Amino acid sequence: MKEKITIALAGNPNSGKSTVFNAITGARQHIANYPGVTVEKKYGTVTHKGYEIEVVDLPGTYSLTAYSLEEIVARDFLVNEKPDLVVDIVDASNLDRNLYLTVQLKELGSPLIIALNMMDAAESRGIVVDDQLLSTLFQVPVVPMVARSKQGIQECLDKVIAVAGRDQEWPPAVISYGNDIDQGLDQIETIIKRSKAFNARYPSRWRALKCLEGDRQILDFLKEDPDLGRSIEDICQATSKHMVDTLDEEPESVIAGHRYGYIVGITRKAVKRKVELRLNLSDKIDKVLTNRIIGPLLMIAILYVIYVFTFSASEVPIRVFEVFFEFLKEIVSSIIPVGNLQSLIVSGIIDGVGGVLGFVPLIMFMFFAIAIMEDSGYMARMAYMLDRVLRWFGLHGNSVIALIVSGGISGGCAVPGVMATRTLKDPKERITTLLVVPFMNCGAKLPVYAMLIGAFFSKDKARMMFILTLFSWGFALLAAKIIRSTVLKGPETPFVMELPPYRMPTLKGLLIHTWERTWYYIKKAGTVILGLSIILWAMMTFPGLSEEQERFFENERIRATKSLLTSPEIKEWIPDGKSLMELNGLYESYARANSEEEAHMITGLEDSPLFPLIKTTFLLNKGEVPERQIERHDLQAAARYLRFRDEMTGLGDRERQAALKGSIAGWLGQGLEVVTRPLGFDYRINIALLGGFAAKEVVVSTLGTAYSIGEVDPEGSNSLSERLRKDPGWNPLKAFTLIIFTMLYVPCFVTVISIRRETSWVWAGFSIGFNLVAAFLVAFIIRYAGMALGLGVS
């Protein structure tokens, strides 16, 4: 008896396999990829009655052919890893179709038990399955189950231990496919058994069957021995010819027909159908949801609700994250002295990682909404309805999921979007989809739009956002069409998919699906972005100001201070530099106390002899007229001090601007002006766009620095909006050009890495190049078309 058992979960898509997996393993699960392919491998462990059971969730498949990656992965696992037991999850309400896979598992000789899932759904549709009889006729243990409500899970594990503990042989099932095929099978089986290619792992009859079905993987392997290959080929051809001549059918269809015949022979006895309902509930719902006219309208409405839901629900948590990172920055700033180290931690690490992690709540709610659509069965209907449209652009109905996740509804993220392309079978459609998803309006682009729209299109914000959403969809589809008719030319893959019955999603299932994807995003953001933030920070910091420039700014400060201290208005208030520092400190405390409305702090300051000056300056700064009784020369002193403060702030901003211009990013930005001049972008925009490669929202904060307006809060970047609106070099056309460029140019770094993970460096590189060229051309056209129409003349 073994203490450790490995089981594999097999089953059709929509058979409730992942529900069973979640019910068995709970939170103790891991995701990896099968070696060399992008098929996800989920596994987890559970301890039951002293046994440690490792559970591997095989990809959901209808069959075990070599035509899809999932099926190859599943059968390779079964053959090579030889799990102690295969638990075949079967949908009791759709038994005939589900048992098609079961028969093949039996033919492969896998140790097997059947988990007869969804007994409740079957019952509600008038289908009664006699599980005892089914077990006897199929010669496989059967456990009835309702995985959604955890019924039968313990019984299944009991059965797993009982069956796996029994040291029994699992001879491959022999099913008759009619005389002609059986004869061919016998012949091939005999040759294989005698050849060197014989391998006990693969039942020879199963291999023979695969040969007759025209299975490339098996045939190619056997053909490595030319003699063997030739004799098998001969038998296959003879059988095929005979079948076509006598029955007008290919061997595969005869084999498939016999398999179903075998199954129906059993289910006819073991399954009783009460009065058949003409239309079940799912059919009725579909009559409305997939209706030609109402369907698409409802789809738009549902997408809109999801949009509103994700944004409103994530508002508070995002705010909490922001406050937390602000707090963290304040703490670090107070512990570590001003200098490069502080700047690295605050501006490099916390801003960079915080900026990306700040989106976690948004992404989480987005994934939650998507999980609801998937688990309920609605996503399949969306693919069904949109297939016609997407097909025309060379995409697949299923591409819609990736497009929506990436920001088809503004606010998604291209990283999970790229991952979502895994559901696409055809490599060309898959690569095309993942190349165009970065054009969607992901959450990180929104702050950039918000800032520029706020500055130049503040009257019609909503309409602009709508236009941008349409634009990104339009462009993504157009790009898909271009890619599919050039680099990735190829026939469209046939669209065939099952529309699962509508089901009420379970909260546990939703939470697990949401968490899986969110965690993937966090891991990426936490690692890649950390490194990249540091590099980017260094690029924007070093080498910085030259000694000469530093001296210049220092001298300017000294000059300003001297001029203040020697001015007659100020002299009577502060005699020396030391009291100036005191004055500055008090003024800042007062301003802070005022903005936070903390009356007790203000009271504390009132005792200072400098208080009247502080208060007057503060009021002057706010543009309020101070009270009458203030003496004229006090008012002059306040005005003089205010002028000094403005001068110093201006110097600081100019210094930061000069430092940015003198950094590596600054040089690059200036060098790139040659290329970006046709778009009207100067070095400041270029630097911001370089920063946006790490994460698009960085564009806003970098623009802020480049325009020397100090710190910019990306959410409420009013001062930057204000600044750009007043700038003679800016106009609505330029802003719109930049918006479109930001929408289309390079995917952010994390997305590029994800594209690489899903494909190769070649495609990741192509994605960067293609998007850059596309962005450039589109922005160029917009700029010159706009100028030709007389727009943008300032």
Add this chain to the structure above:
Amino acid sequence: MVLSMVDQGQEVTLAHIDGGRGMRSRLYSMGLVPGAAFPVLSRNGAGPVMLRVKDSRLAIGRGMAQKIIVE
């Protein structure tokens, strides 16, 4: 008759699939084998055809439906 021409609500029997091996094997595994009878649930202009095959609903793209011969 090809499947893409069948009117909504009609019940047909699959005669033959005029496609490559991959496509055939996929349809077989989803229950569409020669001899199988099934109703067409809906047909949306140029969009996919929806069928009830055994106890499941399948959506089949128009291009594919043009290669499925039914009686």
